[in-house]
Structures are given as structure tokens and as C-alpha cells.
Amino acid sequence: MYLIVGLGNPGKQYAGTRHNIGFETVDYICSKKNLKLDKAKFNAIFGEFRLEGHRVIIAKPLTYMNKSGNAVMEIARYYKIEAKNIIVVYDDVDLGLGKLRIRPNGSAGTHNGMKSIIFQLQTEDFPRIRIGIGKPVSMDLADYVLQRFNPEEIDLIKDVAVNASEAVDEIILNGVDSAMNKYNIR
Template sequence: MADNRFLLVGLGNPGPEYEQTRHNVGFIFLDYLAQKTGCRIEGQKMEGLYAQARGFGGQLLFLKPQTYMNRSGGSVRAFADYFKIPKGRILVLHDDLDLATGRIKVVGKGGAGGHNGIRSIAQHLGGADFARVKIGIGRPPQNEQGRGQPVDRYVLSRMHSDEMQLFEQRFAVVEEAVELFVCDGIDRCMNSINGRF
């Protein structure tokens, strides 16, 4: 019987000061997915918090790297090597500045797009050919002079209640994306999910 273990990675920064910040939406969505399978991401190993469960049609390994965003790749590589999970069965959930808030887009590979967590994972895995669920957080709003909050401060700021409500409305879409990825592969997942919002 073929191994059907999948590594689901949520990106964010550890510590209470980063909870509910835009850069941590990967953590938020991964916690939701783990809860749907009846587990909590509480185990500690290889610089990450992790849990294992069956769900969405496969054996799942949930991982929240605890190394801060720009060094996420070391933990991801360690888990992928230890559990012998190839890049084709890794799915990374992360925030995306270039997508409107609440927009969800699935990609099978591609550049980092300025995201330090994705860049770190690509460096450690030896390539960027791993799947991602991009969760739009939008860019900082600008004033009449065309100035907005600096991007680094924006992504590390806590979300407003309306943003959190919008993301909660997207939980089911990301859940569907994970099930499609696990059961039918990345192409079916992209074709079904992309373009809805």
C-alpha cells in the first residue's frame, strides 16, 4: 500500500505577541484544520510544534515551525526528511500581500514573491516545487498622499475583527482545498478553488 502521509505546514511567528497578526494566518488556518481532525498541534520536535492525525482522505502531519518566519525551512526540511515526505506531498499555508484580504489561491510551485518563509523553505528543500495555499491579507491602506503603514509593521500588526470574521468565512474553503489536494492532487485542487473569490 502506498504511503499517503502529507505534511501540512502553517507559517507564522511563535509567541503571544504575534498571535492574531496578519503574518500568522498560516498558523490560524492550520489550527482550524487540526481541530477538524480532532487533534491539537502541541507536540514539540525539530524546532516545530506538530501533530499527527487521519483526515481529509490521508495521514496528516501538521507543522508550525517555531523558528520565526525567515528560518521556517529548517524545521520543514527536518520533518520532511524524518517522515520521508516528498515535496509533492507538502502543502504550505501562508499569508500573501498581493492578494486582496480573504482571497484564497492555490499554487503548485513558484517563486517566493517576497515571502521570507517561502524563500527559506525553498532553500532548505532545494527547490520551490511544493504546493501552497496563499491567504490574501492585502496591502496596507494608503492615505491621500499615497502613504501607508510600512509593510513590515502591517504584517506584524493584529488583525481587526472584520478581517478575522472574513478569514473565518474562508476556513471551509481551505478545508476543501486540503481535501482536494490530498485525494485528487494539486491540479484538481487549483482548478476547483482558484477564482472563487
């Protein structure tokens, strides 16, 4: 069994912001699979689907970013999902806009959502898909990540959400190394 988690902040005021690219990716996966996040429990909304025999839970935490680990831990504990089968999709200011990087494990860096998940799971050993949102040139980082993408960036962000959703499937079906070989080179 797998758990896919897209990180973001709940609420309409955060929709379409750089920090919510994980939520946007989950929304894309759901639309591609004609799936609704129709369960609300564990401080998250989530749904379930099968991918070639694998049972998959897909979720968006309803906590704010810095408490995302609470929802992830509750879902993982309830469904008995091992950390190695939890795939987290989130924004990364250290990657160029529209870049995608998959890692099998690692630190949280400066990302508070990832810090929360690592703290709750008590491990860094779970795959993650980092989506580059670029760095601000002359703006406070907190303001930048809560800013919406500008019209010129939208197509690039849609493309990276497609790649991230394909990478999720690749991780589940063929493993993290295969996904890294396919998607880290783009």
C-alpha cells in the same frame, strides 16, 4: 504521506496577526479534526492524522518566519516526505484580503518564510495555499503584516481559513489541479 505546514511567528504577541494566517489555518484544521499538536520536535509543534488512508503530519514551525525552512526540512527528512507532498499555507500581501490562491509550485515572491523553505528543500516544486491579507495603504509592510485583523475583517478571515482547510483536503485526496479548479475561482 503528506506534510501540512502553516507559516507564522511563535509567541502570543503574534497571535491573530496578518502574518500568522498560516498558523490560524492549522489551528482551524486541528479543531475540525479534533487534533492536538502534541509533539514538539524539529523546531516545530505537530500532530498526525489520517485522511482516507493518507498519513498526514500537520505542523507549525517554532522558528521565526524567516527560518521556517529549517523545521520543514527536518520534518520532511525524518518522515521521508517528498517535496511534492508538502503543502504550505501562508499569507500573501499581493492578494486581496480574504482571497485564496493555490499553486503547484513557484517562487517565494517577497515572502521570507517561503524563501527559507525553498532554500532548505532546494526546490520550488511543492504546493502552496496563499491567503490574501491585502496591501497596506500608508504603512510600512513589516508593521502591516504584524498588525492584527480589525473586527470587520475577522469573519472574512475565518471564512478563508475554512476554505483553505477544505483545499488542503482536496489536494491530498484529488490533487493540486482539482483544488485549484475548486478554490481559485472563489
